[in-house]
Amino acid sequence: MSLVTADEIGAAGARLSGRVVRTPTLPCPRLTASSGPEIVVKAENLQHTGSFKARGAQNALLARAERGRLPAGIATFSAGNHAVAAAFAGRAAGLPVVVCMPPNAVDVKVAAARRYGAEVVLTEDLTGTCHALAAERGYELLHPFDDPDVIAGAATAGAELIADAGPLDLVLVPVGGGGLISGIAAAVKTASPGTRVIGVEPATANAVTHGRRAGALVPLPHRPVSLADGLTAPYVGEHNLAHIETYVDDVIEVPEDSIAPAWWELLDTTKLLIEPSAAVGLAALHLGLVRADAGTRVALVLSGGNVAPAALTRLSAQR
């Protein structure tokens, strides 16, 4: 299993220039005061389509086009943000996109995918339906995270972070199926080997921890459910697990009830609208699950900002 290289990350950055937002890395004085280490955030909620996924989806289509292998259309599946990003990327490339999403997908994410022109199929069987649609229409099945081009696209966020943040001791990354952390870790470790990279996943949606324990791509035995809806992948990808084993210092789990308070603290102190998934890193810091001493510098990757109104209700009820 080959890992994405620094050259491939650089090529992805060049390819995406002008097509993604170079999102700001922002200081967080109030979080710093309450947390010990100095905190900065990489604000991928301000990315096109409202999440980092716009990087990987666009890089996948652009890289395929460069290789002369642009398909007739794209079939893909996603609980949310990748669906929106694939729709966005497909529209930019002039390709039809069909996205399989679960019936309980967050409404704003379904609406956004449709707004960018994708056909959305709501189905319980995401991968089965997606394979069938791809075969029937002659489309390529684009995996939402287990794809080297998608990983190289996500890595561009890590490269920007290292370039913009100054020296970092630790980067905390939300983990679903492993797409974001694969890229971030590859970029961080090739540019700044001394920076720790730690992934954080909800205990109720711990596909990566489960896969690492099994030493294989064993899906979770239950359907993962979390306030952090963006992190509810049922399994870790093969390319992703390879990147994680090579580049990631640790992947830890946070209890479900730690996510809403961390989410609120991020909203209140940064005044950025982020989705709950983006808050798991701060939850891990609050619980002392990662070492982060005063005087060190920690980056939180804020993966997206596509918030379900229902999650806002839950948030405010828990305070």
Place this chain on the structure above:
Amino acid sequence: MSLVTADEIGAAGARLSGRVVRTPTLPCPRLTASSGPEIVVKAENLQHTGSFKARGAQNALLARAERGRLPAGIATFSAGNHAVAAAFAGRAAGLPVVVCMPPNAVDVKVAAARRYGAEVVLTEDLTGTCHALAAERGYELLHPFDDPDVIAGAATAGAELIADAGPLDLVLVPVGGGGLISGIAAAVKTASPGTRVIGVEPATANAVTHGRRAGALVPLPHRPVSLADGLTAPYVGEHNLAHIETYVDDVIEVPEDSIAPAWWELLDTTKLLIEPSAAVGLAALHLGLVRADAGTRVALVLSGGNVAPAALTRLSAQR
């Protein structure tokens, strides 16, 4: 009644340099697509203390110090954001601050004022209690909006907007007691006389419209209540009315039920956490209450980002 001059606004800007965030003026491609005119936002939610009020409160104390008239302490009153800002400014100046706030004030605003070291007195009689406390302690009563230094501080946001935004046809400003629009309008009209400045207030909290109709500082006959809690001043200030009559093209009212949808659209499209008060300008655009043709450029002043969790519940319930 003297109006703040361009020189006074420039002096306030110099005084506040390094003490306020030069908040970004951001393009809004998705709002632009749905609204006709090109929309930009002045993101005062990213200001210290989470609102534009940090400008006026600090300018008031710094200007008094320059004049050799720094008081022994500050007594002030506010439904919220000015309380937080006065606490912040007092701490920076080393002055004790006591703030009278209504018993129904938004909890995050009460907590923030206390976090910055202010004494908070919850009372139904804001001005009476505040006057009594000022007299008892020998403090100066700092009016939250009816004060030339406070207005000149708010004006610095307008000066930044004009400098950063490029040519603007229209600036839409949320209106409570008139502090923000007094300053914004003075700055905009002295620098760019052709730019229209229109204030927007909730129909249920229309102190300025009420005062203009009466031609005097007649308080509202009812207690103003709105989802836009930051705009519920009971009367327009004397200095504020003078600035409005001179510099503001119009002040219009929006119905209460138009605020939540506009608030949600701003959250969803900008991924900035703003408070409902900041959304009244977009509500007015949506309702066609202000002329804003395709091809023109409109700035929305996003006055603050201190959101009550209870307001989030109401928001999500209304969608």
